[in-house]
Amino acid sequence: MVGSSYVERxxxxxxxxxxxxxxxxxxxxxxxxxxxxxxxxxxxxxLGNPEYHVVLTHYHSDHLEAIAxxxxxxxxxxxxxxxxxxxxxxxAALTYGMYLDPxxxxxxxxAPQIAVTKEVPASSESSYGRLRLIPLxxxxxxxxxxLTPDGVLHAGDAIFGDRTIAKYGIPYHRRLCTARxxxxxxxxxxxxxxxxxxxxxxxxxxxxxxxxxxxxxxxxDEVANLIESSLREPIGIDQLVASLVKAFSPQELEPANLxxxxxxxxxxxxxxxxxxxxxxxxxxxxxxxxxRP
Numbered sequence: 001m002v003g004s005s006y007v008e009r010x011x012x013x014x015x016x017x018x019x020x021x022x023x024x025x026x027x028x029x030x031x032x033x034x035x036x037x038x039x040x041x042x043x044x045x046x047l048g049n050p051e052y053h054v055v056l057t058h059y060h061s062d063h064l065e066a067i068a069x070x071x072x073x074x075x076x077x078x079x080x081x082x083x084x085x086x087x088x089x090x091x092a093a094l095t096y097g098m099y100l101d102p103x104x105x106x107x108x109x110x111a112p113q114i115a116v117t118k119e120v121p122a123s124s125e126s127s128y129g130r131l132r133l134i135p136l137x138x139x140x141x142x143x144x145x146x147l148t149p150d151g152v153l154h155a156g157d158a159i160f161g162d163r164t165i166a167k168y169g170i171p172y173h174r175r176l177c178t179a180r181x182x183x184x185x186x187x188x189x190x191x192x193x194x195x196x197x198x199x200x201x202x203x204x205x206x207x208x209x210x211x212x213x214x215x216x217x218x219x220x221d222e223v224a225n226l227i228e229s230s231l232r233e234p235i236g237i238d239q240l241v242a243s244l245v246k247a248f249s250p251q252e253l254e255p256a257n258l259x260x261x262x263x264x265x266x267x268x269x270x271x272x273x274x275x276x277x278x279x280x281x282x283x284x285x286x287x288x289x290x291x292r293p
Contacts, residue, residue: 001203002194003150008039012063012199015146015154016040018047019130025052026131027072028146028154029199032065032109040066055128057156058140059084059091061111063199068112075114078122078135080142085114094140094174096256097263108256120144136186138179139172145186151194151206158182159216161201169250170223171216172260177271180220187213223248227268234281234288240265 001007008014008031015028025047030040044052054072056064059081067075077085084091088102088111100107120126122142126133132147136158146154158179160171173179190196190213193206204212223244230243241261250257269289272278281288 001150002152003148005148005150005152005195006043007152007197007203008036008043009203010036010039012157013154013197013203014040015148015152015197016043016047017131017148017150017152018050022129023048023050024129025050026055026129026148027052027070028055028131029057029063029156030054030066030070032062032111036066037069040070053129055131055133055146056081056085057136057146057154057158057199058143060095060140060157061088061091061107061109063156064114065109065111067114074117076118076120076128077116078133078142078144079119080122080137081140082116082119082142084140085116088113095263096259097266098259106256106259108254134185134189136182138175138177138182140174143182147193151192152197153189153193153195153206154197155186155199157199158186159196159198159201159213161198162212162215164198164200165215165219167251168257169248170244170261170264171219172264173220174263174267175271176220176224176264176268177274180217180224183213183217183220187217223264224268227265228272228291231272231278231289231291234283234290236286236288237262237265237269 004018006016010031012029012031014031017026051073053074055076084094092100130149134145136145137143139157190206190209195203196209197203278289279292
């Protein structure tokens with residue numbers, strides 16, 4: 001790709017950075033799929049089989065499943081996300097908003113427990129080797145971007161490709177308001193970058209990333225505006241989910257997608273609660289929500 005930074009394409013993508021001086025490779029989000037470990041091992045062979053370390057942008061199973069068939073020296077995650085990397089039950093509960101058996105086929109992706117050997121702070125920028133670790137929370141509580149010395153940023157799921165947005169309609173974020181702030185941070189950073197690598201979507205040059213960032217911000221704003229307009233009258237979470245599905249017409253709609261969307265809606269209710277903008281109402285034994293007068 002550029003310098004000593006490479007991309008293993010897929011959904012999600014993996015960024016590989018090779019430090020020649022230390023003869024050490026870093027795999028950012030090894031990804032998922034039966035073929036991914038083999039492809040990553042082949043890439044490492046082409047680099048001379050250096051020792052390698054794994055760095056995770058966040059805890060979702062599709063970004064870490066391949067680790068189970070790899071032997072990294074170290075696995076790095078943020079302190080907020082590491083419990084869900086280690087514990088598949090916590091991972092499932094946080095991702096889907098309810099307890100699910102880690103092997104439940106309802107989930108879109110499943111991965112075993114992964115041992116995190118090093119935690120880094122989620123709340124502040126840090127480094128690992130020559131990698132720069134940049135907080136980009138919202139998709140998960142401790143989500144981060146990973147920037148190589150060559151100016152290649154693996155943005156994880158802080159940003160989605162246009163086809164991914166079209167397919168699912170509503171981007172999944174645990175806390176939508178925080179995800180929007182992270183997109184604004186990414187917009188400020190992007191012009192100084194060589195490339196931005198979304199977890200799911202095409203690699204874009206930093207100088208050309210603004211259009212994709214704006215697309216993501218626009219969709220989050222549309223989702224937030226629809227939720228807030230619906231909250232003018234008392235409404236339940238499932239009703240809000242149904243209204244979003246009707247408005248954005250996702251191309252793929254399965255029970256798992258609806259659970260993810262429900263988590264996104266609840267996350268935005270949490271954002272509104274932190275602003276004291278919404279209040280709960282009980283109507284006929286059902287918990288509803290409305291904007292505060």
